[in-house]
Amino acid sequence: xxxxxxxxxxxRMNGTGPTARIDGRAPGHxxxxxxxxxxxxxxxxxxxxxxxxxxxxxxxxxxxYSMNFGDLYDLIAKSLDDGSGYRxxxxxxxTMLREPGYPLLLAAVFKLGGYGxxxxxxxxxxxxxxxxxxxxxxxxxxxxxxxxALAAALLFLLYPGVLVAEARxxxxxxxxxxxxxxxxxxxxxVEKQCLWRYWAAGLLLGLAVLVRSEVLLFPxxxxxxxxxGARGWAERRKVVExxxxxxxxxxxxxxxxxxxxxxxxxxxxxxxTVAGVAAQEGLYxxxxxxxxxxxxxxxxxxxxxxxxxxxxxxxxxxxPYYQLFYTPxxxxxxxxxxxxxxxxxxxxxxxxxxxxAAKNVFFNFWFLGKSWQSTLLNVMVQVPLxxxxxxxxxxxxxxxxxxxxxxxxxxxxxxxxxHAPIIAHAxxxxxxxxxxxxxxxxxxxxxxxxxxxxxxxxxxxxxxTATTGE
Numbered sequence: 001x002x003x004x005x006x007x008x009x010x011x012r013m014n015g016t017g018p019t020a021r022i023d024g025r026a027p028g029h030x031x032x033x034x035x036x037x038x039x040x041x042x043x044x045x046x047x048x049x050x051x052x053x054x055x056x057x058x059x060x061x062x063x064x065y066s067m068n069f070g071d072l073y074d075l076i077a078k079s080l081d082d083g084s085g086y087r088x089x090x091x092x093x094x095t096m097l098r099e100p101g102y103p104l105l106l107a108a109v110f111k112l113g114g115y116g117x118x119x120x121x122x123x124x125x126x127x128x129x130x131x132x133x134x135x136x137x138x139x140x141x142x143x144x145x146x147x148x149a150l151a152a153a154l155l156f157l158l159y160p161g162v163l164v165a166e167a168r169x170x171x172x173x174x175x176x177x178x179x180x181x182x183x184x185x186x187x188x189x190v191e192k193q194c195l196w197r198y199w200a201a202g203l204l205l206g207l208a209v210l211v212r213s214e215v216l217l218f219p220x221x222x223x224x225x226x227x228x229g230a231r232g233w234a235e236r237r238k239v240v241e242x243x244x245x246x247x248x249x250x251x252x253x254x255x256x257x258x259x260x261x262x263x264x265x266x267x268x269x270x271x272x273t274v275a276g277v278a279a280q281e282g283l284y285x286x287x288x289x290x291x292x293x294x295x296x297x298x299x300x301x302x303x304x305x306x307x308x309x310x311x312x313x314x315x316x317x318x319x320p321y322y323q324l325f326y327t328p329x330x331x332x333x334x335x336x337x338x339x340x341x342x343x344x345x346x347x348x349x350x351x352x353x354x355x356x357a358a359k360n361v362f363f364n365f366w367f368l369g370k371s372w373q374s375t376l377l378n379v380m381v382q383v384p385l386x387x388x389x390x391x392x393x394x395x396x397x398x399x400x401x402x403x404x405x406x407x408x409x410x411x412x413x414x415x416x417x418x419h420a421p422i423i424a425h426a427x428x429x430x431x432x433x434x435x436x437x438x439x440x441x442x443x444x445x446x447x448x449x450x451x452x453x454x455x456x457x458x459x460x461x462x463x464x465t466a467t468t469g470e
Contacts, residue, residue, distance in 0.1 A: 008190040008408060023269050028159030030146040038150060039132065041308040042157045047125050050166035051118070066370070067168050069117055072098055072322060074169075078115050092324040095331060096261055101211035102174045119326035120169035127177045128166055131434060132157050134180040136384030139438040141187055142404045143396075151441035159437065160381050161430050172430040175405065177214035179411075180434055182208050182215070187407060188243070198242045202249020209254055213271035214418050214431060221414050222407070257413045266326045273331050275422070276338025277322070282423030285341050295425065296370040309341070310334055346421070360424035365416045368425040384434070385440055395446045 007113050055067060069075075075088045076098060081111040084090040088097065106120060113119045156162060167174040180445040182204040209216045226239040254270060261269035284302035285295065296315035301319035310323045315330040319321040325331045346353040366382050369375040393409070396402045402409075412432045 020278065030150060031356075035136075035146070035150055039136075039153060039157075042154050043129050043132070046128060046157045046166070047165065048418040049127050049163050049252055050128075051121055054163065054167035055121075056437055069120070069169065071171060073171060074106060074115075074120065074241070076103040077110055080104070080107035081110040081115065088322075088324050089318070092156070092328075093327045093331065094264060095324070095330065096264070096269050096328060097322065097324075098274065099210050099272050100215055101207065102171050105174065107323035114417070115170055121166060122171050124166040127173045127392070128157065128162060131173070131177040131464060133182050134184055135434050135437070138180060138187065139441065141184070142438060143401070143442060144294070144409070145445070148441045148445045151445050152438040155294075155437040155441055155444075156344050156434055159385070159433060161426075161433060165427075165430055170427070173216075174425065175431060176434050178204065178211045179431065180209040181214055183407065183411065184433075186246075190247075190407065193242075195236075195242065195245050198245045199249045200247040202251075203253050205246065206250035206253025209250060209271060210257060212431070214415060216250075216271060217418070218411065218414055219243050219250070221410055225406075225410055245256070265332045266333060268367060269332065276335035276342075277306065278422040279342040280338045282356065282360070282421070283345060285423065287352070294371045295368060295375075298380040299370075306338065307423045309337065313337060328411075357420040360420045360422075361416050364426075365419055366426060366429050370425075382426070385436055388440035388443040389436040390439075390444035392446075393444050396439070404440065411435055 041301065057135055072088050076086060076095070077329065079085065079087050079090060080103060082090070086100065086103070087094050109119050109123055110116075135156055136149045136153040139152040140146060142270070162173070180199060185197065186201040186202055189201050205215065205219070223239065223243045226243070227236055230236045230239050258268070258270050261267070283303040285298045285306055288298060288301065295374060300321065306323055307317070307320060310317050310325075313334065315325060315334060317325050317334075323334060325334065366386070367375055367378045369378050393402065393405070396405060412435050413430050415428070416424070
């Protein structure tokens, strides 16, 4: 295919000067066969690393990155599979410590293949592929460029943080998959302004919340963003209507879990009762962080402080880190006690809240690991991604396309803000990696095309059309 690059308007009108021509395939067009083969190769590499490579080197990585089950999801799933109900241990009471989405999925997998980390890893690898395919479509919609979309999907599949998350079969990959589905449909809803699309996005939002609840308040950010940007009160009324439909769809999907929790404790518990643990641990680690002490040790000490509080409250429990109670009422009361303790401390010392929030947002969320080794590795991996993402945003802004990624940028700002007053470490940043990699892909593809045009001798200014994928 032959492109005719843009020349100054006066030259085109009076015919002066030769028209520059560039030979080659349109950058915005790639055959699906080619894309499928590249993605398949990347997926195979991803699967080998996550299922074989990282587990094989698990022992030397133990103090750097955990490669085992954690956060109770597997134990709840095992209890469901055993017929003991939604609880962590058959001896303890029914729980609301974790959202039900991932435990229910794991319970189904354990029912079919037996309890085991390998089965959960396979689930995460498959979900990572699904997330990459959704990300491919999402990036294509944003940039209109197939090469950038493919680069984003490849960056995601081969990103070290994604590979580690798959190997430890944690909540990150299922959460990424559901949030990407929600954001893809939301992007279409904003473009088409159809209420039924907002309804569909709301249903997917509810699913994402039932997997991991950080995304729950995102519609409020959307409401403020769209409300401020609307022209006139008629448009603002439509904004409120659309966001209300979105929230209603989410509430419909969440309602079985909310109703179940109400029958258990006669209180409104929309997500999980782990918020108090997160807030207390965030405050404790912020106040007691010692130079040279590994973060995992501070986390264990925070758990011991929680255990002491539970003992003082006279509520029987088991577990040194997570306190597991014999009745759901005690679990909810303990969550309230932790939240009250933390909020009281922050109200008394606002400067402490500001210091902890700043530390969470500007360092912990992006780089903090369980040990200094993992923190150093996180810095080495995350800094290039952040740099490329910032560069990609600058490229889109220069091309006048930044509005295309406004919702993704809003989400990138939203997740760290949620973690600012509670706890933040590098695992939490995985939730926004799929929205950073499209920006990084824009930066990389733009640089590659600029280098190619420079080597071909064509003026860089004349490649604007090609580099935007138009």
